[in-house]
Amino acid sequence: MTSPAFKQNAHDALGDKQLQQALGNVRAGFIDKRAQAADRLPEFEALRDSARDIKDHVLAHLDLYLERYETKVRESGGQVHFARTAQEACATIVDICKAQGARTVTKGKSMVSEEIGLNAAIEAAGMEAIETDLGEYIIQLRHEAPSHIIAPAVHLTKEQVESDFRRLHKHLPEDRDLSQAEALLGEARMVLRKRFLEADVGITGANFLVAETGTSIIVTNEGNGDLTQTLPRVHIVIASIEKIVPTLEDAAQILRVLGRSATGQDMSVYTTLSTGPRRSDDVDGPQAYHVVLVDNGRSAMLGTEFEEMLRCIRCGACMNHCPVYHAVGGHAYGWVYPGPMGAVLSPSLLGVDKAGHLPNASTFCGRCESVCPARIPLPKLMRHWREREYERHLAPATYRYGLGLWAFFARRPWLYKLATGVAMPVLSFFGRKKGRFARLPLASGWTDHRDMPAPQGKTFQTQWRERGGRTR
């Protein structure tokens, strides 16, 4: 977790040429596709309202739906484990794996498993965890964290992936052509096939947990989730508590905005529903089915000004449209969740004392909110974090003094008039030759990067009074 070093991280990211090249793909790859998918569906905006309302309803009755979900899972032969913290969640999963005598654990992509540090816990217990989503597989090879919630390796170019495969896949002949993305996918697939068959336990996340049926739903584009959950003896679903929806109908509604918002697909390639372990007449499926429901700070968000964040369906549209994310990428945010959704969620889960930079590092351009399928008012929630930070005197002292000084003048119109009436003509005089300043005392944050245009001269209000304009 390097969120407190956000500024340094951002500095490093801006100087990283390969990263900057890869980030170009985010800008090019997601935005137009989402816009086209949304335009193709006349009811898209109404579906966003619906997604918001379904989630709000669930959050208002979360206890009820969690209990109903648990009952339904048990009825279908599965087990539900509640975990208050990351540690409890990891311990629960490790215990299940150990009880199975597991050696190899395959994993579908799951952000909450990144949040709780599951791979490290599994490995510390002497088992091997293998990521099977292509992006996750790549970053696992590189011992990196995901830089995007749906495209974990988006910070890499395909040349970097090729060189990692050549370094670590010892079986690769030198003349094998890996210059195309498809070839890389084929290579990863071949390696992973064997691992799927070896696995004792398969762990997947969940996009939805359906209370009326006890079903968990995942969407993937590679089908790795299906192999992860059907081949091993045990399937463990790990999900955070706010993934619950009341009915299959509700899940179907939200699915219609999920794929479109995420990748511009009408639907992801695979939408997989699983309910309990294999039944006697099923041709395949796991012998045991467990669900680990993770709280890890979420229930503390309920009833607060941050509750709306729990509507998030993890589509990634906010970061795909964020100019700050485009500039620095996901790793700069220093923890599992980057971009605007991370700027709100990370302080909730880590504490604003650690993740305070994140909600501050936003221009409030509002593009995230304008594309969020659950209509989460992300800038407003980031502003709430700034309020908490300000109340706790966590904002940098120089910034607080500067703001305080400005407010002191702004709250005293006569003083403001006096001071600006003198200052602006002086500043204008010094800037008249060039019309701008390349350097200004106390303004290096601005002038290090761009000129400061000089003021024209007397303030508008001075001139207005001189011309006899009406003030009342």
Place this chain on the structure above:
Amino acid sequence: MPHTVRPRVGLFVTCLVDLFRPSIGFAAVKLLEDAGCEVIVPAQTCCGQPAFNSGDRVDARALAEQAMDAFAGCDYIVAPSGSCGGMMAKHYPELFADDPNLAGRAQTFAGKCHELVSFLTDVLGVTKVNAAFPREVTYHDSCSGLRELNVARQPRKLLGSVEGLQLTEMKECDVCCGFGGAFAVKYGEISDAIVSKKIENVCASGAPVLLAGDLGCLMNMAGKLSRDGREIEVRHVAEVLAGFTHEPPIGAPKEGEA
């Protein structure tokens, strides 16, 4: 003219225009008067947005109350900025939502607040302006105006009526310029990266003039353009609509000083 009685419009100049570029304020006055408004400019300072966005609710509320007092008695409050306009029209009610004494007042006040260009077209029904500017221009959509107040087609429509003006759209005209108020200073390096991409798009449009509706964004883009030695004129859209293009562009030397 839809109004028989002249509407009484309070001009919220905005601090940046008041301090750095009064010509935008005078352009706004001309446009409003041409459209049949009676314009008053009460003594004013700041709408409170810097405090609001910094988490300082106490100062934000005090400044909002100050502005509501100063502009009491106006039929409309109009700002040559979508950012300050959005603060007053969208965020004042939020600021006083939990204050039963002021919530209603903030709501009513917010309903009277408008960004200048959209006020001209959407409220006053202005369809053309009396100005000439025989240049090719490109237009940047400032974020608050665009996303909080839906200002996008209005400036384009009125620019279309300026004699000789040709509007060439840049790529990603609706993407942030990286200003973001205090963000530009607190995260100067990131802001710089964002504005660098922005001016690439500005320059790629081929237009020699850049317009926008918010002075903060304009100062940021003008400052970057001049730092990079790019010779592009930067002006506020109101100045062009009012025909006030005799002033040197933003960040350019005064006449006779160059």
